[in-house]
Amino acid sequence: MKEIIKSLQDSKYFYIIISGMDAKYAYVNQHYANEFKYIHENFAGQPYHITMHPDDRYTCEEVSKKCFANPGQLFPAIIRKHDGEGGYIYTQWEYLAMFDDDGNPEGIFCLGYNITQFVADKQNLEGAMDKIEKNSTLLSEIAFQQAHLIRAPLTNILALTAILNKRTVDDELRSICQMILESALKLDYTVKNIVENINTSEEENEV
Incomplete structure (x- = not known):
C-alpha cells in the first residue's frame, strides 16, 4: 500500500x-x-x-x-x-x-x-436525445465533444496506468492499475456507443 x-x-x-x-x-x-x-x-x-x-x-x-x-x-x-x-x-x-x-x-x-465534465455531457446528451428530430446539429456538436474532449483525458489515464504497471512489482498496486484500466476502457466504450448512436440516428433522420 x-x-x-x-x-x-x-x-x-x-x-x-x-x-x-x-x-x-x-x-x-x-x-x-x-x-x-x-x-x-x-x-x-x-x-x-x-x-x-x-x-x-x-x-x-x-x-x-x-x-x-x-x-x-x-x-x-x-x-x-x-x-x-x-x-x-x-x-x-x-x-x-x-x-x-x-x-x-x-x-x-x-x-x-x-468526472464532472463527463456527467455534464451525458446529461446534456440525454436532454438532446428527446429532441433529436429538431436538434440534429446540436447532437452532432455533442457527439464531437464526447469523441474528442472526453477521450483525450482517457488516453492520459490509460497511459499513466501502463507506466505505473510497468514500474511496480507490488501485486496490490498491479490490482489497482488493472482496476483503473478496466474503468477507463468501460468509459471509453460508453463514449463510443453514444457517438455511434447519435450518428445512426442522424442517418435515419436523413433517410
Whole structure:
C-alpha cells in the first residue's frame, strides 16, 4: 500500500484518500489537497464527509460496508464534492478495505478522479436525445465533444496506468492499475456507443 501511495502522490489526475475507522481522514494525496483546499487546509483528522454532498454520505457508508464484508475486492462509488461556489463536482471512486497485520479493520483506501465534465455531457446528451428530430446539429456538436474532449483525458489515464504497471512489482498496486484500466476502457466504450448512436440516428433522420 505504501508503494501505491508513493506512486500516486504527485498524480495530476487521481485522488487518493485513506479514511480511518474513526471516519476521519488519515491521508490525502497532494492533488486532492490542492483541489479541495477551499474546504480545509489540512484534512488529516477531519471528518471524511466535510467535502461531500450530505446525501452521498449514505453511499459512502454502504460501499465501505461492502469492502469490509469482501476483503480484497474493489467497489465503485460516485460522490458529489463541494466546488467552493455553492455547487458540486462529480467524482468517481474505487474503495478497498484496509486491514492491519492481525487482520483487524484499519480503514478504507479510496482512489478517484473528477468526472464532472463527463456527467455534464451525458446529461446534456440525454436532454438532446428527446429532441433529436429538431436538434440534429446540436447532437452532432455533442457527439464531437464526447469523441474528442472526453477521450483525450482517457488516453492520459490509460497511459499513466501502463507506466505505473510497468514500474511496480507490488501485486496490490498491479490490482489497482488493472482496476483503473478496466474503468477507463468501460468509459471509453460508453463514449463510443453514444457517438455511434447519435450518428445512426442522424442517418435515419436523413433517410
